[in-house]
Amino acid sequence: MARKSGRRLAAVAALLTAVGLTSACGDGTEPADAAKNPGNATSTAAGKPARRTEPLTAAELRPALLTAEQVVGFEITGSSARDGAAEESSYDAEETVSPDACRPVRDATKGDGEETAAAQSTMYRGKSALAPRSTNLLSYSEEAARTRMTLLREALGTCDRFSFSNAFGKAAVTSEVLDAPDLGDDTLRYRTLSRLDEGGFAWKLVTAVRVGGVIATMDVQEVTGPLSPEKLATFKPEPGPDEEVIAGLVENVTDAQGASGR
Numbered sequence: 138m139a140r141k142s143g144r145r146l147a148a149v150a151a152l153l154t155a156v157g158l159t160s161a162c163g164d165g166t167e168p169a170d171a172a173k174n175p176g177n178a179t180s181t182a183a184g185k186p187a188r189r190t191e192p193l194t195a196a197e198l199r200p201a202l203l204t205a206e207q208v209v210g211f212e213i214t215g216s217s218a219r220d221g222a223a224e225e226s227s228y229d230a231e232e233t234v235s236p237d238a239c240r241p242v243r244d245a246t247k248g249d250g251e252e253t254a255a256a257q258s259t260m261y262r263g264k265s266a267l268a269p270r271s272t273n274l275l276s277y278s279e280e281a282a283r284t285r286m287t288l289l290r291e292a293l294g295t296c297d298r299f300s301f302s303n304a305f306g307k308a309a310v311t312s313e314v315l316d317a318p319d320l321g322d323d324t325l326r327y328r329t330l331s332r333l334d335e336g337g338f339a340w341k342l343v344t345a346v347r348v349g350g351v352i353a354t355m356d357v358q359e360v361t362g363p364l365s366p367e368k369l370a371t372f373k374p375e376p377g378p379d380e381e382v383i384a385g386l387v388e389n390v391t392d393a394q395g396a397s398g399r
Contacts, residue, residue, distance in 0.1 A: 192276040192350050193393060195220045198256040201274060201351075201389040208260060208382050211270070216258035222250045232303040239296035241289045242312055242329065245343050246273045246354045251281055262378065268359045270379065272386060279350040286323050286347050293327055307334040318380065320387045321346040321353070326376065336363040342374040344383055348390045355383050 195218040202216055234240045248255055254276040259269050277285065293314050300309050308331040317326040324346045331339040340359040345352060357374040364372075376383075 190279075192253040192278055194276070195254040195256060197393055198254055198274045198276055198351070201353075201386070201393040202256055202258045203260070203272060203382060203386055203389065207385045207389075211260045211262050211382065213258055213260040214269075216256070218254070218256040220254045222252055223248050223255070232301060234299060234301045236296075236299060239292055239299035239310075241285075241292040242296050242299070242327070243301055243310075245289055245345055246271060246356050248275055249285065251285075252277055268357060268374070270382075271354075271356050271358070273354045273356075274390065275352045275354075277350045277352070282347050282350045282352050283323070285352060286325065286345065289325055289345065293325065301331075308332060308339070309334075315342075315376065317344065318376075318383070320384060321348040321391070323347040328374065337361060338364065338369055338372075340372055340374050342376060344376065344379075346383070346387050346390075348387060349394045351390050351394065353386055353390050355379060355386065 199216070199218040203213070205213055234243050252275045256274040258272045260272070261267075261269055275282075275285075293312065296312055298309070298311055300307065302308075310329050310331045312327055312329045315326045315328060317324040324344070326342075326344045328340065328342045331341070333339065338361050340357075340361075342357040343354060344356075345354045347353075357379060359372045359374055361369065361372055
């Protein structure tokens with residue numbers, strides 16, 4: 138990672154951590170035999186790749202992350218992958234969401250302990266940008282992935298307002314469901330605004346796409362200090378600039394599912 142990227146990440150890390158906007162998949166190591174068990178597949182119509190019946194491994198997920206050639210105009214600053222669920226941190230254990238039924242909205246880009254593998258990367262739009270884009274791939278059985286998307290959809294239907302509290306403070310959150318692109322097997326898109334109790338705001342735009350047993354998410358984050366409503370609106374993340382790379386990510390995941398099923 139370049140020194141300039143390191144300094145920029147350090148400058149925003151504290152704010153992102155305070156509202157829980159960072160994510161991680163582990164140390165980036167992969168078991169040597171992770172790619173030796175591609176799982177089973179079932180036949181489909183002629184000319185179509187076989188349907189994957191087993192969850193993808195970290196070794197299969199990681200190549201599905203976006204590459205520098207696919208995200209011209211963005212700078213990828215790091216990536217990682219892991220098999221199994223992430224260990225729960227003390228920070229996660231201390232966070233409460235009220236009502237608790239809204240937790241899927243808060244944690245849509247994070248693992249829930251049921252994933253079999255995960256991969257993650259972070260990028261910025263240009264070298265001087267401060268708003269990170271986080272890409273997360275979570276691998277499940279197809280049934281489990283369907284269930285997780287259903288829980289998120291149900292939560293979005295009732296959680297237009299909720300709150301959370303963690304070691305860094307409290308925040309009141311409003312959410313709005315947005316039109317989602319026609320990608321994958323199931324797609325959801327929403328935007329949240331967190332009002333931090335010490336002042337300041339955090340916007341988050343999330344697009345979640347299920348492809349078989351993989352849930353791919355991209356979230357765009359904007360953290361600010363205290364602002365007037367008029368000024369705050371100018372920081373609201375819009376999906377337009379990211380549509381092409383989100384479509385590319387879904388294509389990568391679709392290819393990974395097909396390659397592992399052949």
